[in-house]
Amino acid sequence: MKSEEIRQKYEETAPSYDWKIAVLEKISGADRLRRDLLKKATGDVLDVACGTGRNFPWYSRDCRITGVDLSPAMLDQARIKAVDLGLDAHLLGMDVEHLTFPSHSFDTVVSSLAVCTYPHPVEAIKEMARVCKSDGRLLLLEHGRSDRPMLGHLQDFFAERFAKHSGCHMNREPLELAQAAGIEITSHRRSCSGILHVIEAKPSK
Numbered sequence: 001m002k003s004e005e006i007r008q009k010y011e012e013t014a015p016s017y018d019w020k021i022a023v024l025e026k027i028s029g030a031d032r033l034r035r036d037l038l039k040k041a042t043g044d045v046l047d048v049a050c051g052t053g054r055n056f057p058w059y060s061r062d063c064r065i066t067g068v069d070l071s072p073a074m075l076d077q078a079r080i081k082a083v084d085l086g087l088d089a090h091l092l093g094m095d096v097e098h099l100t101f102p103s104h105s106f107d108t109v110v111s112s113l114a115v116c117t118y119p120h121p122v123e124a125i126k127e128m129a130r131v132c133k134s135d136g137r138l139l140l141l142e143h144g145r146s147d148r149p150m151l152g153h154l155q156d157f158f159a160e161r162f163a164k165h166s167g168c169h170m171n172r173e174p175l176e177l178a179q180a181a182g183i184e185i186t187s188h189r190r191s192c193s194g195i196l197h198v199i200e201a202k203p204s205k
């Protein structure tokens with residue numbers, strides 16, 4: 001799916017995105033993983049594909065947040081959240097595969113539940129690494145193909161149809177994609193029957 005199609009999907013989804021996803025995040029434990037991972041964000045933070053700003057409540061108030069996303073409607077929701085939280089977040093329409101920031105701009109670069117949607121996920125992760133300072137860190141909370149055989153096969157069966165409908169590829173392999181992007185993985189944990197991945201990394205080996 002091309003970026004324009006993905007943008008269009010999220011333009012339609014934006015107003016109802018939060019309430020639809022909240023229940024799933026609670027059941028899967030993604031909400032707790034999000035909170036625990038984002039405590040580790042420091043300094044100048046880039047939240048790529050920030051969507052409606054679901055990460056915003058969990059950043060330390062010392063962080064300076066920049067969020068980018070393809071979808072203006074998702075960013076509108078993120079702006080509302082930032083105002084409600086009293087966050088001075090800088091929110092921009094931008095494609096994660098073509099970030100306009102200079103190299104080594106951010107202390108922390110975050111991607112949550114979005115590697116499933118990028119048209120070229122390896123390129124996107126390489127861009128995240130490029131804009132991260134060499135002593136900075138990449139924090140990823142992603143979902144992918146379960147390592148439980150039955151569940152993984154079920155995801156394979158539905159993946160294409162679901163992607164056409166939602167823009168989300170449910171059977172991607174976030175760890176393999178991060179490895180292919182050449183980042184240095186310092187920690188990796190799976191949960192929720194192997195579907196959720198928490199990946200901490202440095203920008204290059």
Ligand SMILES: C[S@@+](CC[C@H](N)C(=O)[O-])C[C@H]1O[C@@H](n2cnc3c(N)ncnc32)[C@H](O)[C@@H]1O
Pocket residue numbers: 003006007010048049050051052053054055068069070071074094095096097111112113114117118119
């Ligand atoms: C499933 S939502 C996740 C949003 C948010 N990160 C979260 O944790 O709730 C995926 C988001 O990725 C954005 N997105 C997809 N491809 C993108 C790209 N190439 N560049 C920027 N944003 C993108 C979509 O517009 C959407 O807001």
